[in-house]
Amino acid sequence: MTLRLHDTAAREKHVFKPQDPKRITMYVCGPTVYNYAHIGNARPPIVFDVLRRLLTAIYGRGSVIYARNITDIEDKIIKASLDTGEPIAAITKRYADIYNADMAALNVLPPTVEPWATDHVAEMIAMIEKLVRKKYAYVGKDGVWFSVAAMPDYGKLSGRKPEDNEAGARVDPGEDKRAPADFALWKFAKPGEPEDAIWDSPWGRGRPGWHIECSAMAEKHLGRTMDIHAGGIDLQFPHHENEIAQSECAHGEVLANYWLHNGFLDMGGEKMSKSLGNVVLVHELLKDWPGEVIRFAMLSGHYRAPLDWTPELLKQAKTTLDRIYGALRRVWEAEGGRATYRVIREALEDDLNTPEALAALSGIASAANTAADQGDHEMMAATRADLLAAGEVLGLLTMTPKEWEQGGDADDTARIDALVAARVAARVSKDWAEADRIRKALAEEGVEIMDGAGGSTWRRI
Numbered sequence: 478m479t480l481r482l483h484d485t486a487a488r489e490k491h492v493f494k495p496q497d498p499k500r501i502t503m504y505v506c507g508p509t510v511y512n513y514a515h516i517g518n519a520r521p522p523i524v525f526d527v528l529r530r531l532l533t534a535i536y537g538r539g540s541v542i543y544a545r546n547i548t549d550i551e552d553k554i555i556k557a558s559l560d561t562g563e564p565i566a567a568i569t570k571r572y573a574d575i576y577n578a579d580m581a582a583l584n585v586l587p588p589t590v591e592p593w594a595t596d597h598v599a600e601m602i603a604m605i606e607k608l609v610r611k612k613y614a615y616v617g618k619d620g621v622w623f624s625v626a627a628m629p630d631y632g633k634l635s636g637r638k639p640e641d642n643e644a645g646a647r648v649d650p651g652e653d654k655r656a657p658a659d660f661a662l663w664k665f666a667k668p669g670e671p672e673d674a675i676w677d678s679p680w681g682r683g684r685p686g687w688h689i690e691c692s693a694m695a696e697k698h699l700g701r702t703m704d705i706h707a708g709g710i711d712l713q714f715p716h717h718e719n720e721i722a723q724s725e726c727a728h729g730e731v732l733a734n735y736w737l738h739n740g741f742l743d744m745g746g747e748k749m750s751k752s753l754g755n756v757v758l759v760h761e762l763l764k765d766w767p768g769e770v771i772r773f774a775m776l777s778g779h780y781r782a783p784l785d786w787t788p789e790l791l792k793q794a795k796t797t798l799d800r801i802y803g804a805l806r807r808v809w810e811a812e813g814g815r816a817t818y819r820v821i822r823e824a825l826e827d828d829l830n831t832p833e834a835l836a837a838l839s840g841i842a843s844a845a846n847t848a849a850d851q852g853d854h855e856m857m858a859a860t861r862a863d864l865l866a867a868g869e870v871l872g873l874l875t876m877t878p879k880e881w882e883q884g885g886d887a888d889d890t891a892r893i894d895a896l897v898a899a900r901v902a903a904r905v906s907k908d909w910a911e912a913d914r915i916r917k918a919l920a921e922e923g924v925e926i927m928d929g930a931g932g933s934t935w936r937r938i
């Protein structure tokens with residue numbers, strides 16, 4: 478099997494060849510932490526988590542260095558601090574914690590390194606100094622600017638030329654750029670801006686631009702050339718184009734050998750936007766759906782295609798996962814099989830074809846049911862091993878079938894277990910009224926008690 482990835486820069490699928498198979502480096506642009514992440518923000522971390530898991534399956538544990546940054550200095554964060562009077566560090570710590578908890582609930586593994594922009598201002602200044610010295614950047618009245626005209630192949634990732642954007646690029650009246658497409662490497666502090674958003678620099682007090690943050694953090698943690706740089710298609714231009722400009726002009730080396738971009742996520746055919754009132758927060762969604770259902774729904778489309786996010790997509794994901802966990806339950810005791818899950822690996826190694834991988838996962842579930850019907854223990858053990866191995870690379874089936882049926886919430890499970898035990902005790906002491914009261918109370922919250930020879934169990938219906 479050979480891993481092939483669609484490289485945005487080459488505009489075609491390429492066989493993936495790491496620089497060093499023992500140390501594969503990848504960088505995914507992380508969140509700007511001043512509010513909750515919406516479901517569109519969750520697409521890159523989920524799909525590129527599958528890539529990271531796949532690389533680990535291919536190259537071995539500990540072979541992938543995965544960096545996902547925290548942007549904790551940016552205009553929107555400063556605005557949030559000015560609006561509320563809350564220190565920047567308090568805002569960013571809170572929302573970074575929420576973000577990481579949301580991602581954990583979606584079975585997104587924590588990155589190997591999580592650099593925070595404010596811990597890397599010295600590295601950013603060093604890179605800007607290099608760019609000024611090499612005449613790729615100039616100092617203006619409002620800040621230090623990258624001169625797009627100084628880089629002949631600017632635009633090579635997106636295929637856009639600086640003049641394509643001049644019509645659209647906004648030049649604020651106060652900005653003293655030489656060309657509209659030039660972008661800020663360092664922004665001088667303006668009166669009234671909070672002290673905790675201001676750093677000293679050789680050119681004057683201020684803060685780094687957003688693009689230089691990623692360039693400097695990537696160099697520090699992954700070196701000058703990384704294997705894979707990934708992110709949402711909305712970041713391809715200008716953010717990733719500008720990262721390339723900064724890093725490659727500073728170092729004279731390629732920033733990334735493979736560029737991966739995921740497509741947009743729409744809401745029932747419309748763009749998600751505040752003005753349409755259709756923004757769905759991950760945090761809210763997790764109150765209604767298990768993280769695995771959200772993850773399954775996200776992986777049901779190919780990562781490069783647009784994905785239409787609808788309630789039906791989530792319902793379908795829940796139904797399918799119920800069925801797969803149901804099959805896993807039937808083969809759960811048949812341990813000792815050897816995983817082959819070849820079809821799933823092949824699908825994923827073909828540019829992360831998750832829709833095909835999920836279809837194959839359903840196929841293994843069907844085979845597990847057939848094996849259980851026929852009492853074929855060898856096949857039961859093999860399908861069990863396949864389901865679990867495929868689950869590991871997809872970030873699914875991380876619960877036991879029992880946990881899945883019972884909702885996967887440990888506190889809630891303990892509470893319901895206690896109620897079921899109380900009902901058993903009531904029945905033993907022939908307190909039928911109490912036993913019935915508990916049964917009805919649980920039924921009202923959608924919990925069904927099943928009395929059998931082995932005692933009483935329960936499930937959510």
Ligand SMILES: [Zn+2]
Nearest residue numbers: 506507691716
């Ligand atoms: Zn970035």
